Amino acid sequence: AQKVTQAQTEISVVEKEDVTLDCVYETRDTTYYLFWYKQPPSGELVFLIRRNSFDEQNEISGRYSWNFQKSTSSFNFTITASQVVDSAVYFCALSVPSGGYQKVTFGIGTKLQVIP
Amino acid sequence: DADVTQTPRNRITKTGKRIMLECSQTKGHDRMYWYRQDPGLGLRLIYYSFDVKDINKGEISDGYSVSRQAQAKFSLSLESAIPNQTALYFCATSDRTSPKADTQYFGPGTRLTVL
Numbered sequence: 407a408q409k410v411t412q413a414q415t416e417i418s419v420v421e422k423e424d425v426t427l428d429c430v431y432e433t434r435d436t437t438y439y440l441f442w443y444k445q446p447p448s449g450e451l452v453f454l455i456r457r458n459s460f461d462e463q464n465e466i467s468g469r470y471s472w473n474f475q476k477s478t479s480s481f482n483f484t485i486t487a488s489q490v491v492d493s494a495v496y497f498c499a500l501s502v503p504s505g506g507y508q509k510v511t512f513g514i515g516t517k518l519q520v521i522p
Numbered sequence: 523d524a525d526v527t528q529t530p531r532n533r534i535t536k537t538g539k540r541i542m543l544e545c546s547q548t549k550g551h552d553r554m555y556w557y558r559q560d561p562g563l564g565l566r567l568i569y570y571s572f573d574v575k576d577i578n579k580g581e582i583s584d585g586y587s588v589s590r591q592a593q594a595k596f597s598l599s600l601e602s603a604i605p606n607q608t609a610l611y612f613c614a615t616s617d618r619t620s621p622k623a624d625t626q627y628f629g630p631g632t633r634l635t636v637l
Contacts, residue, residue: 410564439624441625448630449630449631450628450629450630450631451612451614451628451631453627453628456622456624456625497565501624506572507570507572508616508623508624509567512565512566513564514562514563514564
C-alpha cells in the first residue's frame, strides 16, 4: 500500500523567511511519480511539479525548489523568501501503477500562512 | 478560459435530494477523475474513467454514480444526498498519450453542503 505523510499540518512564517514543507512517502514500487500541488484560499488545485523515481536531481523554479531523496523516501519543498501570495495548503502526492492506471495517493496537506 | 470547468461551484441541498455535479474539459485528455476533499483526509478518489466506455470505481464510490457523456464531459451524481457527503469535490483529467500521462490537472472544485 502507498502512503504519503505530511507531518506539518500548519506552518506560519513571516514574509521573506524561507520555509520547507516536508513530504515522506511509502511504496514498494520501483517506478513512481511524486507531485506537489498548491491549493490557495480560492480552492482550486494548482499543479506545481512532477518528479519520477529515477530522477533524483533537485529542481529549482524561481523561489521554489524541491529536494528528492530516495534514501529517505522524502520529497521536500522549499519556498525561498516567502510572500503573502504563497499562503495556501500544499499537497504532496504519490502516483504508482495500478491496474492499468496511475493510482494517486495524496497527503493531508500542509497549510502555510505567510504573515506580512 | 479554464481547461477544466466544474458546475456548479457551490451547492447547498437537503438530505435525500438527487444532485449532479458536472465537469467539462477542453484539454483533449482521455482520462477523467472525481475526487472529494475532506479536512484532514486529503483527496480521495471516487470514480475514474479512461474513456467513454470505461468507468471504474475508486476507493469511496458508495453513494455515488458517474456518467461519461463524451470524452470531454464527466458527471458525478449523488442519488440520495446525505450530510456526510458534504465536501469539496474535484474533477481532474490526464492524458494517456502524454509523456506526463500520470499528471492530473484539476478543476476549480465544487463545494457541496448537504443539510
